[in-house]
Amino acid sequence: MGTTYEIRSFRGVFAFLSNFFPCTIIYDGQTYLNLEAAFQAAKCADPADRAPFQSMDAAAAKRLGRSVTLRPDWELIKLPILAELVSVKFTSHPALLKNLLATGDLYLSEDNTWHDNYYGNCVCPRCRNIPGQNYLGHILMRFRDQQRLVLNNRQENNHIKEAVQ
Numbered sequence: 652m653g654t655t656y657e658i659r660s661f662r663g664v665f666a667f668l669s670n671f672f673p674c675t676i677i678y679d680g681q682t683y684l685n686l687e688a689a690f691q692a693a694k695c696a697d698p699a700d701r702a703p704f705q706s707m708d709a710a711a712a713k714r715l716g717r718s719v720t721l722r723p724d725w726e727l728i729k730l731p732i733l734a735e736l737v738s739v740k741f742t743s744h745p746a747l748l749k750n751l752l753a754t755g756d757l758y759l760s761e762d763n764t765w766h767d768n769y770y771g772n773c774v775c776p777r778c779r780n781i782p783g784q785n786y787l788g789h790i791l792m793r794f795r796d797q798q799r800l801v802l803n804n805r806q807e808n809n810h811i812k813e814a815v816q
């Protein structure tokens with residue numbers, strides 16, 4: 652058995668993987684201070700409810716998100732929207748994309764103690780034996796794979812161009 656290399660905490664040098672990481676997110680014509688705020692705002696049935704999220708840090712946005720009236724299709728579209736926001740985040744911040752690509756093939760999971768076994772994996776005594784579904788980790792890894800392909804294709808095309816010149 653070889654060693655399994657994994658990133659199990661989105662803190663410290665890996666804080667940029669967290670939805671709480673402060674970075675401008677422009678989504679649906681509005682500007683947010685972090686991905687979490689954009690994601691929570693996207694839940695709102697009434698677009699007018701999105702405005703307060705624009706000036707909120709991630710923790711405040713998460714709290715407010717618990718009390719908004721959800722758009723009726725939220726359960727169906729929340730993962731596609733999260734994937735879209737991850738794409739917006741990393742394509743609009745090249746330094747973050749570089750960091751993401753630098754994680755190579757490492758398994759990504761936001762292990763936590765706040766009982767989130769949906770987007771991440773809670774490791775508290777009560778949840779320890781529940782496998783986290785880790786949807787955020789999977790979205791990040793899939794996006795990372797796609798970006799690596801884009802990068803490789805671009806490099807290959809450059810090589811071809813150089814070869815034919």
Ligand SMILES: [Zn+2]
Binds near residue numbers: 765766767773776779
């Ligand atoms: Zn737990």
